[in-house]
Amino acid sequence: MKSCESSCADSGSDSDSKCSDKMENTVRRRMAANARERKRMQGLNTAFDRLRTVVPQWGEDKKLSKYETLQMALSYIMALNRILTDAQRQNASQGPWLDLHIEHFQPENYHSYLGQSSPGNEEYGHFAFPYQCDGFQITN
DNA sequence: TAGGCCATCTGGTCCT
DNA sequence: AGGACCAGATGGCCTA
Numbered sequence: 001m002k003s004c005e006s007s008c009a010d011s012g013s014d015s016d017s018k019c020s021d022k023m024e025n026t027v028r029r030r031m032a033a034n035a036r037e038r039k040r041m042q043g044l045n046t047a048f049d050r051l052r053t054v055v056p057q058w059g060e061d062k063k064l065s066k067y068e069t070l071q072m073a074l075s076y077i078m079a080l081n082r083i084l085t086d087a088q089r090q091n092a093s094q095g096p097w098l099d100l101h102i103e104h105f106q107p108e109n110y111h112s113y114l115g116q117s118s119p120g121n122e123e124y125g126h127f128a129f130p131y132q133c134d135g136f137q138i139t140n
Numbered sequence: 141t142a143g144g145c146c147a148t149c150t151g152g153t154c155c156t
Numbered sequence: 157a158g159g160a161c162c163a164g165a166t167g168g169c170c171t172a
Contacts, residue, residue: 029158034149036159041147065145 048066055072057064064072 030150033151033159037150037161038148040160045147067145 048069051073052064052069055064055069055076
């Protein structure tokens with residue numbers, strides 16, 4: 001925009017219509033870029049909303065911020081990974097202690113795992129979700 | 141009213 | 157050249 005204005009001012013031989021066409025084109029491209037950026041951010045927000053649906057929430061009404069969503073997703077993945085690791089270790093040594101089915105990890109079911117301690121590991125719940133908040137509560 | 145969060149605009153950079 | 161991505165700036169809205 002600014003460059004166009006200055007170039008138009010500099011080039012005395014340029015006709016006004018040529019300059020206005022140039023500026024018009026610049027404005028049109030800027031508006032198109034803005035629209036693309038809006039659409040891109042909307043896609044990003046849609047992805048955040050989908051992530052929120054599969055991540056533990058603070059409460060019923062409290063919506064996680066983007067930052068909180070990412071932190072919670074990280075903690076949640078680590079917790080699930082810990083569950084799988086413990087299960088594999090147990091299965092190898094003593095046989096299955098946790099019968100894993102994929103449906104257990106649906107959003108309506110995973111809360112029960114979050115409060116579950118692995119055998120002989122009292123601080124499991126704290127380890128699983130290092131990203132804590134006063135408002136956070138595990139729903140049953 | 142201050143602070144947090146968010147949407148939008150904008151210019152720069154990289155890639156195709 | 158044009159699109160995608162990114163980060164900074166800005167202003168609006170909401171809450172403690």
